[in-house]
Amino acid sequence: MRVLHTADFHAGRSLRGFDRTPEVHEALTEIAALARTERADAVLVAGDLFDTANPSADAEHAVFDFFLRLRDAGIPSVVIAGNHDSAARLQSVTGLLGWVGVQVVAQPSANAAEMVRTVQTKAGETLVVGALPHLSERRLVKAADLMGGDTGTWRQKYREGMGFFLRRLGEGFRPGAVNMLMAHATMDGAVPSGSERTLQFDLTNAYTLSGLQLPPGAQYVALGHVHKPQQVGESPVAAYSGSVIQLDFGESGEKKSVNLVEVEPGRPARLHPIALASGRELRTVRVDLDQVEARLAREQGFTGLMKVVVRAPAGTALPGLKDRVLRLAPGTLAVDLDAQQEDLATPDLRREGLSLLDLYERYHRERRGELPADLRAAFQQADEWARQEEG
Incomplete structure (x- = not known):
């Protein structure tokens, strides 16, 4: 069989x-x-x-x-x-x-x-x-x-x-x-x-x-x-x-x-x-701010979807960074700053001390983008009800 x-x-x-x-x-x-x-x-x-x-x-x-x-x-x-x-x-x-x-x-x-x-x-x-x-x-x-x-x-x-x-x-x-x-x-x-x-x-x-x-x-x-x-x-x-x-x-x-x-x-x-052969390949590219153009030039033939993580000094203002990346790599879905965003490969490094709501905000940001205020309030209310029920 x-x-x-x-x-x-x-x-x-x-x-x-x-x-x-x-x-x-x-x-x-x-x-x-x-x-x-x-x-x-x-x-x-x-x-x-x-x-x-x-x-x-x-x-x-x-x-x-x-x-x-x-x-x-x-x-x-x-x-x-x-x-x-x-x-x-x-x-x-x-x-x-x-x-x-x-x-x-x-x-x-x-x-x-x-x-x-x-x-x-x-x-x-x-x-x-x-x-x-x-x-x-x-x-x-x-x-x-x-x-x-x-x-x-x-x-x-x-x-x-x-x-x-x-x-x-x-x-x-x-x-x-x-x-x-x-x-x-x-x-x-x-x-x-x-x-x-x-x-x-x-x-x-x-x-x-x-x-x-x-x-x-x-x-x-x-x-x-x-x-x-x-x-x-x-x-x-x-x-x-x-x-x-x-x-x-x-x-x-x-x-x-x-x-x-x-x-x-x-x-x-x-x-x-x-x-299986179906589905677009996903790729995460990490690059220093001063190497963005050179690094993304190597991805010109890539037909999948990318997340670009740009390493920059803390507090650096980067207006127009996303547009800059998208011009070089149109298949980019996300442009993140290095230490400020969730890194799925090593999540535990930045989870300690975070609340359930903080974790949910990270989860939503990775899957669907920034968490809307009404959804944030609904999640917080559901969490409170769950805690009351358990009590």
């Missing part, structure tokens, strides 16, 4: 105001074509189809066009919701997607049968997928009395909650079938892309799964959530397929891929990453 594993589309992603959805659509078209040419019996999508809970029409078109292409090729798929997806929104279209061969598990359930999906291949083989959508770390932890507990206690409570679901999913595996697990979570030892070294990842990286918790009957574990493609387990084979394009400058230089898994009942899976 040949199963194609992908994840983290993030359709609808905007980078510094630049819409990446057309590139995501291009990547999904490429993946659908690979599923056909590689003779995939099924496709697994391990969450984060969309970048926001309320995606644009273009983002929905990109994702649903992907599933229609799989339908036209006669390839069934199983999909779970990620932390960026609206589980309720995906749940509302499960019936419609089912008509085109897409089985969606949008929300966790204590009834394991509702999270186990079976696919019958054209060759008559059976694929069983234990599908675990994203489980909010906050909700799992809050289920126990953690007031006064330390971080180690929180982490253990999270693992216990996840362990319950993983054990129940393992009970749904069948002898004589190919049995796989799919989850949107962070595994111990996973290496994040620079893009996850932002607000969300730093606040949740205490909540991880151990490879020892994976159901022993799983022949392959298809993971989503971490954007860097990597294998994180040997027995069973567990891997992240990663995001389908370089989503932001923290992922500069990463080669994106999907995972082709060859497997037969009762035997270990064989993993074959397949490189």
